Amino acid sequence: MSLIQQIIGGDRRALAQALTLIENDDHNSQNILANLYRHTGHSHIIGITGIPGVGKSTLINSLAKLMRKRDDTLGLLAIDPSSQFSQGAILGDRIRMRDLLGDKGVFIRSMATRGVLGGLSSTASAAVDILDAAGFDRVIVETVGVGQSEVDIASNAQTSIVVLCPGLGDSIQAAKSGLLEIADIIVINKSDYPKVNLTKSYLHEMIDIGRAAQTRGSETQTTISDTHSVSNGNLDTDNSLWEVPIITTVATTGEGVGDLFEQLLAHYNHIKSTGEMTRRRNRRLRAIFESQLRKQLYTKLSQMLSEDYCLRQLEVIMEGETDPYTAATNCIKHFETNYIGDEE
Amino acid sequence: MSDNPIRILIAKPGLDGHDRGAKIIARALRDAGMEVIYTGLRQSPMMIVEAAMQEDVNAIGVSILSGAHQVLVTRIINLLNEKGLGHIPLLVGGIIPENDVDELSQLGVAGVFGPGTSTSEIVALVQDVVS
């Protein structure tokens, strides 16, 4: 049986191996993804983002238990940063997901960011596609929302949860970096700590400021309702606004996690009934398509850079006979005639 | 493709709460450029084998200071074989009496490391067993 058939047939080991091939950018990965593509589209894809230590993994553990009670199967992708010094990583999310370990309906994969050129979000969405094709009802992606590619991953989810905690500082900082705009649900975890209400009011204030800033010419609009929720202007397509709820939780005890699950289901229903689902799907497809193009072009360009023509251009620059700008333009012309011309 | 990082699972099986050694090993392996999946304390052999499968690791390291190494290691190895994962090298560290080392090796353990083993020695061995 082929790897593809094994994966869609529920073979977890084949799934794990395919994820490795994708992660390693194996020459087969394109082919695997192309063949799995028509088996995707079944999973509810959920992004959970927030700074390290805010309680994402613990929250997933609690949330997943509720999902399992309904017999939903789960694929989890836990992404953590690689060390900048050694390219190694300690992937410790499983420590907090102990209630899920050994459950056959749950598949957990830890992934390091690896610092590949613009590659993280493309690797992550490929991994999500594979988990989707493997038939999980819900696919959850955990990321530390610091870099742009992590924000990209979160914004490619169908439901994006941004997790903050009281004590502010860093946590709110993360919110400032553009994370709040992509939130469909905001969670203030660790609400057993003091200053929860302060955090909540800061959050409102910030969203308020964000709205004021946005009304200067942007087509998106955010409004604050009198309840503890705000609207996400992105969802305005059908004039049926989604009120972004702010939910307080204690992930370690499960307090508030029931509310979170309810909102998660409500949001999923909302996007399915408003056409937002299609919009998000299209946005995601576009992102995948573009990143594939970029990646494949980059590979070709890298090959070209080590070719005689480019190496000669470099010599000519160094000998002072031309400038790097002209030389680069020459190389691209060379690329166009020799590569792109070829394939037409 | 050999420049892909080594993925290794580090786990503490059974009820043993001594986790300093495991944490130090996890750190050292990370600093050597490996991706270490650390699962924390109180893992059953089943959980360890399941995690190794899902994470598709190149090696498994378990740290045992409780004295229960024979039982735990036997179970882990049996489960690995049952799941067709017998090829994944298994390393054992912690408090393992001299007399038990041979027996663990015969079970198929790729290396046994007691207190005081230098981390560079461990890094070198992991690199060796996965290649």
Ligand code: B12
């Ligand atoms: C510190 C310590 C504790 C601390 C643990 C703190 C913690 N979070 O880890 C505390 C005080 C909590 C503790 C409690 C107990 N302890 Co205690 N403890 C020790 C002690 C003194 C040092 C262990 C240690 O941290 N060493 C430092 C680390 C870095 O060394 P290491 O773990 O051996 O790791 C090295 C190697 O073994 C190897 N390695 C280890 N794991 C791995 C894994 C892999 C994959 C690889 C490649 C290598 C590797 O590499 C490391 C670096 O060289 C030892 C005695 C000793 N000298 O070993 C007793 C010892 C382990 N404890 C012992 C006992 C009995 C207990 C208790 C049961 C005592 C009691 N009656 O309450 C409890 C049980 C706790 C529990 N829940 O399991 C006994 C175990 C006896 C046995 N196995 O037959 C020991 C040996 C003491 C003794 N001589 O009796 N303990």
Ligand SMILES: Nc1nc2c(ncn2[C@@H]2O[C@H](COP(=O)(O)OP(=O)(O)O)[C@@H](O)[C@H]2O)c(=O)[nH]1
């Ligand atoms: N007091 C308290 N601690 C929590 C809560 N949620 C998580 N934690 C703890 O915060 C630490 C980090 O949690 P973790 O889930 O690993 O955070 P992550 O890095 O965002 O995945 C752990 O020690 C958790 O036990 C909470 O609601 N209240």
Ligand SMILES: [Mg+2]
């Ligand atoms: Mg985590």
